[in-house]
Amino acid sequence: MKKLILSLLMVCTIVPVFSQNKLSEEQKKEGWKLLFDGTNLNSFRGLHKNENVFKGWTVENGCMKTLQPGNDEAGGALITKKKYADFEFQWDWKMESKGGNSGVKYYVLEELSDSKKSGIGLEYQMLDDNNHEWMLNGKMQSGDFHTLGALYEIYPAKNRKINPLDEWNTSRIVSKNNHVEHWLNGVEILEYERGSADFKEKVANSKFSMYPGFGEAKKGHILIQDHGSVMYFKNLFIREL
Helix, strand or coil: CHHHHHHHHHHHHHCCCCECCECCHHHHHCCCEECCCCCCCCCEEEHHHCHHHHHHEEEECCEEEECCCCCCCCCCCEEECCCECCEEEEEEEEECCCCCEEEEEEEECHHHCCCCCCCCCEEEEEECHHHCHHHHCCCCCCCCCCCCCCECCCECCCCCCCCCCCCCEEEEEEEECCEEEEEECCEEEEEEECCCHHHHHHHHCCCCCCCCCCCCCCCEEEEECCCCCCEEEEEEEEEEC
């Protein structure tokens, strides 16, 4: 019982608790910043200054929402106007589309991609695993590096506590001195070292092998992906470490 209580206390001290799209004075002193205040998308822009990106997003009931894809020019990923080095980023999200696909990318460098809709960077995968077409056709296996919480194409996530489709989840990325952690609903599900021999080997065996130094940038943008699924995001908080 004592061990259980201690474990719960540790989780409570590790996982930040935020009000709806708001920061307390204490959190401000700790360096936290809002990326979304529930009313506008002013912290973001499109890749390569693509203004059409905002045709694929809306603000609804205090949430950022992706719209169903329309014409080929509308929609696409949002990236932060600012670049980040060491950081902690936490966000709430829910997926409305069955079999949906999305993600949050970090250390994104625009010069690596000529696309105005999808940037190149490390990706915290967000997926409806069991209903996704890759799972249904055997291209993806349960718990592999394409599933929810994984570092897409590189490392799988473990010990995931996943809330059902159309319910809220809380995700977090912590990156400091090249040590990176992925969290889901208060549980650490993945950790790795950027630039390590193991990391380099896995990148070399991935579809990102064509990009020299992939994932090792000192600074990069945070990217919120629009992959054609209806997604909701709120409580996007970040601090530099």
